Amino acid sequence: MEKSPPDIKNTPKEQQSSQDHLSAMIRDFWQQVKNSEQSLNELDILDIMKNINNLLYENQLDVIAEITVGDTKKHKILFTADGKIERFEYVIEISRQAPDLQFFEVEAFRQRINNVDTFVIKSKESSFSLGATDLLIQYKESCRKISIGIMFAKTVPENMIKQAETMALVYLDHLLGEYDFAVRVEAVDFLKIDQSATTIPANQFVTIFERSWKEDLKHTGIFNIQEDQWIVFELTDLKMLVHRNEAANSLLGHENYCYALNVIVDVDSKETLSLVYELEDAINFALRADEQGIHCQNSFSEGVRNMLWYVGNKQSVLQLVKQITN
Template sequence: MTAPSPEITAFWRDFSDAQASLQAQPLRERVEAANALIERHLSGLALEMSGDDDDVVVDLIVTAHGLTENFPLLMQVVAAAPALQHYRVRAFRERTTQPDFPIGMEGFELATSEVLVALEQDGGQAALEIRFDRDIPGDYADHARNMAFIMLDHVLGEYDFAVKVGAVDFLDEPGDPQAQWIGLHQLPPVFDRYWIETLGRTSDFPGSEQDWAVMTLAFGGQGDQEGDGHDGAGVPEDIAIVSINRSANAVAMRADLTYALTLDLAMGNRDESAAVQALHDQAATLLELPQLGIMAYTMTRAGRRKAVYYVGDEQLAKQALAPLLLRDEAESLALSITYDPAWSGYFEFAAH
């Protein structure tokens, strides 16, 4: 793990020093004081506390309010947390243990049981269709939609709602007559089953025998899927060949596989192409055996071949690959890492 930033270090130092004064306050005031501390050092994050005024130890929840661009910072803050006498530090707002609840907004009240949800597929994510099982006064239509979003965050949890859910559409009447509608308070177990049984996200790493498919892409559009296997040399300049690891779908969007690490290498003649492909495959082995990451897809285009791996800890992944990347065939290497918790790069191709 990389060392925490000076801002993170300063925040935890101030928080640790303030523990005694925080404990002397009621929980609501304690939360306000804690948020004043984090705002002094870090933007885009907030703190929540779960417990009662007289609890000796409460959960300290670091939240980014569902903004995925702030999730890496959130994880760094949690990883750097010191041992605290009165707090258990948690990442992300978790699912509520009582999903059947009402909330009110400006004189209007809505219960989760009055919000109906149907699940569909949206690329690699789950799409939600929502309608209300009661009359909503016209003046409160926007309030009702905002309340439904707040409810979803509490019912599914911050991470799952932000990462695993794609489109959210509000309907006046059911669209698909085959859709299965349930109350929002019933969603968590149904969502989890859909994630595993319909989308195939078992979270289990595949074995050594993995299912690959190949498609060709023209610069102006997408070709038909051609078969199974890895790409080779001799690709025309106006064509890209993409090999997709279908088996990687099982671990897609796991919370510990959120970074897309790309190894981009030049390849010339057929011998050089074979050497680059071998290096990419060896990198996959080094990452997959200890389950540090998985090769998701490769793309050959304009004399270069890039392989994309989803990893959890970018520093551990780089360390695992370091000896391999010192080889002569890695001389042209361009290495990049991007935060992609929804695996959007993978599903750009795998969803087709």
């Protein structure tokens, strides 16, 4: 008697359809850029930026293009979500699917500033500004990420506090880079100045942030080729049993494994559970074979098994899982 396949709640087919639609929009955008590359190259930087952003808008790609001088080519197109994490996928996929252009190179996300010691953010409404020594930072590990506390080392007028806090967040975004500030930072709090507190000037924080991320939290970005290291615990309030793979910890938050493949399956019998184990093993084997992804967590609650992997190329992984589940 042939076994019935397990009931997968979120099917790769549905996810694939959404991904195909995004890819089509991106493909159309890049074709238009490529067709007009010669004429774009003859414009000044502001007009290039205006034209490319118009093409993004026409193709319903809700991100922003900024133009700078290129490292290896004449211009660089930098795509940013302006801190909106729900649009990070657009930035990643637009950059990943970029064609080879003659005059333009492509970069995803605003990067960290190089001139930390001299970088200053100025208020548009007043003479108030924030520089590297005007922000004092405390940090701690929190939920496998880093939480930040900020103190102002200069006097902030009462009517400027909200604006100063906004400026400080923008400063951190430039200091850590758009991706790391959104993904690696758990929370940011503004603290009252405390002369006895141990703090770090903003211009020294990047080095400490990197060291804490890689050495203390062990998020090295190196794919762990060793065997999985599972720990088990129960969330009693949720009546949920959780298996977490510590071998996947090294890839948490890494830009090359920034997607989560989530497979949710109803388990109503031992036979179904056996089929789910087979499905899980097949996905694991396929993803690990060429380091496309790593199994990071399973949970079980009220007859539903939820399996989670960190993966890189969403399009190819969805196709792979679709083949396996078929």
